[in-house]
Amino acid sequence: MGVDDAVVEAGRTRIRPIFMTTFTTVLGFLPLALGLGEGTELQGPLAVAVIGGLLTSTLLTLLVVPVVYHLLAGRSRPSLLTEDL
Numbered sequence: 001m002g003v004d005d006a007v008v009e010a011g012r013t014r015i016r017p018i019f020m021t022t023f024t025t026v027l028g029f030l031p032l033a034l035g036l037g038e039g040t041e042l043q044g045p046l047a048v049a050v051i052g053g054l055l056t057s058t059l060l061t062l063l064v065v066p067v068v069y070h071l072l073a074g075r076s077r078p079s080l081l082t083e084d085l
Contacts (some may be wrong), residue, residue: 003073007066015062022058026051 001009032040033047 003070007070011062011066018058018061022054025054 029047029051031037032043033051035041035044
């Protein structure tokens with residue numbers, strides 16, 4: 001399988017589980033981040049930081065990593081040099 005096909009197939013395979021885990025965690029922290037409940041004064045900033053980190057890492061996982069891999073895999077392919085002895 002080529003690099004292009006591998007990147008597309010990996011994206012198709014992993015997008016649903018990544019979105020499901022990210023969105024369930026974000027939805028779980030959303031009431032705490034919005035200040036809906038007791039103790040939110042102390043743990044609200046933590047929830048905001050977790051939500052921001054999850055969304056950032058999701059974008060990195062789904063967009064940046066495959067693009068960088070695609071760019072670097074094209075350069076690092078060993079050339080097939082044949083020498084006649």
